[in-house]
Amino acid sequence: MIDLRSDTITKPTAEMRKAMAEAEVGDDVYGEDPTVNLLQEKAAEIFGKEAALFCPSGSMGNQIAVKLHTKPGEEIIIEERGHIFNYEMGAPSVVAGVMIRSVKAANDNGMLTWDEIEPALHINQPYYACPTGLICLENTHNFGGGSVMSAEQTGEIYKRAHALDLPVHLDGARIFNAATALNESVKELSRHCDSVQFCLSKGLGAPVGSMLLGEKDFIEEARVWRKRLGGGMRQVGILAAAGLIALTESPKRLHVDHENARLLAEGVANLKGISIAAEKVQTNIIIFDVSETGKTSAEICVQLKEQKILAISFGNSIRMVTHYDVSSEDIKTTIKKLKQILQ
Ligand code: TLP
Numbered sequence: 275m276i277d278l279r280s281d282t283i284t285k286p287t288a289e290m291r292k293a294m295a296e297a298e299v300g301d302d303v304y305g306e307d308p309t310v311n312l313l314q315e316k317a318a319e320i321f322g323k324e325a326a327l328f329c330p331s332g333s334m335g336n337q338i339a340v341k342l343h344t345k346p347g348e349e350i351i352i353e354e355r356g357h358i359f360n361y362e363m364g365a366p367s368v369v370a371g372v373m374i375r376s377v378k379a380a381n382d383n384g385m386l387t388w389d390e391i392e393p394a395l396h397i398n399q400p401y402y403a404c405p406t407g408l409i410c411l412e413n414t415h416n417f418g419g420g421s422v423m424s425a426e427q428t429g430e431i432y433k434r435a436h437a438l439d440l441p442v443h444l445d446g447a448r449i450f451n452a453a454t455a456l457n458e459s460v461k462e463l464s465r466h467c468d469s470v471q472f473c474l475s476k477g478l479g480a481p482v483g484s485m486l487l488g489e490k491d492f493i494e495e496a497r498v499w500r501k502r503l504g505g506g507m508r509q510v511g512i513l514a515a516a517g518l519i520a521l522t523e524s525p526k527r528l529h530v531d532h533e534n535a536r537l538l539a540e541g542v543a544n545l546k547g548i549s550i551a552a553e554k555v556q557t558n559i560i561i562f563d564v565s566e567t568g569k570t571s572a573e574i575c576v577q578l579k580e581q582k583i584l585a586i587s588f589g590n591s592i593r594m595v596t597h598y599d600v601s602s603e604d605i606k607t608t609i610k611k612l613k614q615i616l617q
């Protein structure tokens with residue numbers, strides 16, 4: 275199978291499995307797992323944040339952040355295609371008791387500007403308006419096609435938000451991909467946010483885990499909420515050991531995934547009925563519209579599966595994600611098979 279459904283499907287490398295087998299462990303609920311502690315210290319150092327918390331998933335990291343930054347009855351602002359809004363099963367309303375005010379970015383890459391955010395805010399409004407409590411950004415923007423937001427763009431939003439006492443949370447599930455594409459450090463890209471979540475288990479290849487980072491007090495409180503949500507893990511150094519390799523080694527090769535994604539985008543852009551601006555593909559995600567092919571996206575995905583290629587369909591589009599288990603040969607095969615299906 276050539277599995278292009280997501281970079282979440284990556285399997286741990288031999289090096290990760292060895293480190294997992296040999297990991298020193300302790301009870302992390304008591305804060306006594308040395309490998310988890312090392313991972314948290316290392317992540318905080320790399321991101322230039324005071325502290326970090328190892329979470330079971332990106333969703334949990336995001337939801338703890340939303341909970342801690344807001345009060346029930348408030349609104350959070352997020353781009354219309356944002357993951358926290360669409361793919362976390364309404365958790366902001368369940369966990370934090372907040373509503374979501376989504377804003378559609380004019381740019382189809384999903385990146386919001388302050389001019390788009392500002393009219394959606396409820397600040398200093400009459401008491402019966404629902405007050406804004408948080409702005410959530412996403413970098414890379416998954417359903418914006420893996421698009422990237424520069425430190426300047428984030429900085430502008432952060433500066434304006436802070437002038438209004440509004441915190442900013444960054445869903446940086448794939449922030450290392452953004453850093454690679456922009457040739458920028460993750461520290462710089464997450465400087466302008468009060469908290470950031472990134473995933474070890476996507477393109478970085480760890481089997482499980484995400485990190486939530488922020489100020490020391492925020493992370494102490496996040497530890498309480500992680501446990502409350504059932505995310506207190508015990509001898510979890512076996513997972514943190516893989517996470518340490520993901521954090522320090524895997525970013526070095528992400529450019530290969532980006533090259534493969536570009537190759538794939540250029541290949542499919544030439545196929546009849548497919549619409550994608552290949553030159554806009556910046557990281558490891560490509561999303562293309564198939565409405566002019568005469569087939570639905572679901573039909574195409576079924577036919578791809580018969581050819582041992584997996585992709586995800588939604589609406590009129592198909593998403594394909596490159597990762598280290600996909601080679602440039604696999605990309606060529608995918609383009610060839612897709613061409614046959616569309617003929
Ligand atoms: N994204 C998954 C699916 O849920 C869509 C994927 O295959 O891309 N933030 C962003 C931007 C994400 O893309 C994801 C996962 C998450 C958060 C949640 O991470 P997990 O799956 O660890 O809860």
